Amino acid sequence: MNIKDIRQYFPILDQEVNGKPLVYLDSAATSQKPVQVIEALDKYYREYNSNVHRGVHTLGTKATDGYEGAREKVRKFINAKSTEEIIFTRGATTALNTVAQSYARANLREGDEIVISYMEHHANVIPWQQIARATGAILKYVDLQEDGTISLDDIREIVTSNTKIVSIMQVSNVLGVMNPIKEIAQIAHENGAIMVVDGAQSAPHMKIDVQDLDCDFLAFSAHKMCGPTGIGVLYGKKKWLENMEPVEFGGEMIDFVGLQESTWKELPWKFEAGTPIIAGAIGLGAAIDFLQEIGLENIEAHEHKLAAYALQRMSEVEGMTIYGPKDPDKRAGLVTFNISDVHPHDVATVLDADGIAVRAGHHCAQPLMKWLKVSATARASFYLYNTEDDIDKLVAGLVKTKEYFSDVF
Structure with a gap:
């Protein structure tokens, strides 16, 4: 990788902030966009902006090809079996909520168990809290090791025949x-549970094979x-998606509407109500390329x-405290820290x-902050555009920060 060449694709990095060259170290919150993605969005709006699926005119056909072409790119990107298993959503949060509100609400009963971990993002906590409240299911948390990792022995202990869903980032x-998802999924399946994965922080950084x-x-x-912002993906095994009910209704997801009841289109469109996120999908396809x-x-x-x-x-x-594994081979490309006082x-x-x-706060992970x-x-x-420089x-900024507050106090 020639990072100097890669950085040239990201125009936002070529600027000054407060009179200093921008050093962007907040890609876990959102990444910057290369010109290839910006130009793909611009081309769609300039040249073939149209709704998809419904029209037979040239622009509509081109937009549909771009939208569905992006779905195939996603399928290949995560090695799903079929584009029927690829649902476009507003983001990972919407995708997780769809699983909770559609699959879990229909399949969980009082006393069933949902297993998550203390490290989960709020988007992988609150949907399960709501479903537990609605169904009478029990939400359980697998403990973490001292360095923040998950032990498979703890997974084997907490996942039982009562467990119906395991959801881990x-x-x-x-x-x-970096959690051992393959091994956790095997334990879940051995106990008759399904495995839900929050891939928001993995899909951008490593190869995924579902x-x-x-x-x-x-x-x-x-x-x-x-x-682009405003679009995400829900992958689901076809056998589950086929038997799940949509959680939004209207638009292209409809097959037939009667006065008292209606029917839905086949996968994947039954989960994509209204005008879909066309430009977003095309931009996602360009990002994958x-x-x-x-x-x-x-x-x-x-x-x-x-x-x-x-x-x-x-x-x-x-005075530096760094959280998470000290072994770089056991962690992804981020460092969370505090400086004493x-x-x-x-x-x-x-x-x-x-x-x-940089980011500061609880990072939408208040249970982990408590832990x-x-x-x-x-x-x-x-991310791919960052350097050792x-x-x-x-580090120079952190030393300066430490010295400044030492002088103040």
Whole structure:
């Protein structure tokens, strides 16, 4: 990977913030967009903006080809068996809510169990809380090891014949932990449960094969993988999707409407009510083309290298606490941290004054913050366009932050 060449595809990186060159270290929240994606969106709106599926005119046909072509790109990207298993949604959050409101609501009974972990993003917590409340199911949390990883022994202990759903993120947006999804899925299936995977932090950074993982559902968002905001993907095994009811109604998902009842179209369209996210899908398709041209294996290797370098350099800062595994081979390309006696919001503010963008807060993971015994943390997250020089600037900024607050107090 020639990072200098790759950075040239991202026009937003070529700017100054507060008089300093931008150092963007918040890709876990949202990634920046390459010109290939920007141009794909621009071309759609300039040249063939039209609704899909319904029209027989030229623009409608071209838009439909672009939209459904993106679905095939997604299918190949995660190695699903069929495009019938690829549902376009507003994002990973909508995808997870669809599984909860459609599959879980219809299949769970009082006393059934749902298993998640303390590290989950709120989007993989609250839907299950709501379903447990509605059905009488029991929501259980698998504990974490001291370094934030999940033990398969703990999974085997908590997943029983009463468990109907196991829902775990593949990569933690706080700890950087890479969870053994394939092995967890096997344990879930041995006990008659389904496996739901939050892939929001994994799909942008590593190769995913849903058939190899044998997960039942996978959710991810385009905006974290160089694509546009407002679109995501729900993958589901066809055998489940066929028997699930839609949670939104109207538009292209309808087959026939009578006065008292209606019928739905076949997969995947029965889950895509109204005018779909056409431009978003086309932009996602362009993002997938871009990532695959570079190679997901190359991206993952680059981020592991950056994570190792960041762990080494950041550990040199006095008063630094780093959360998650210390072994870079066990974590993805992000580092969550705190500096003693400095609030993470103050850390982010001082860094921003030097043009360095990091995240601060609870990262939509308040149960994990409670487990870590902190109220908030700061997070630096890396992507294919980041360099070791970015990390050096981050460390210099952290030293400056520490010195500033030491002088103040």
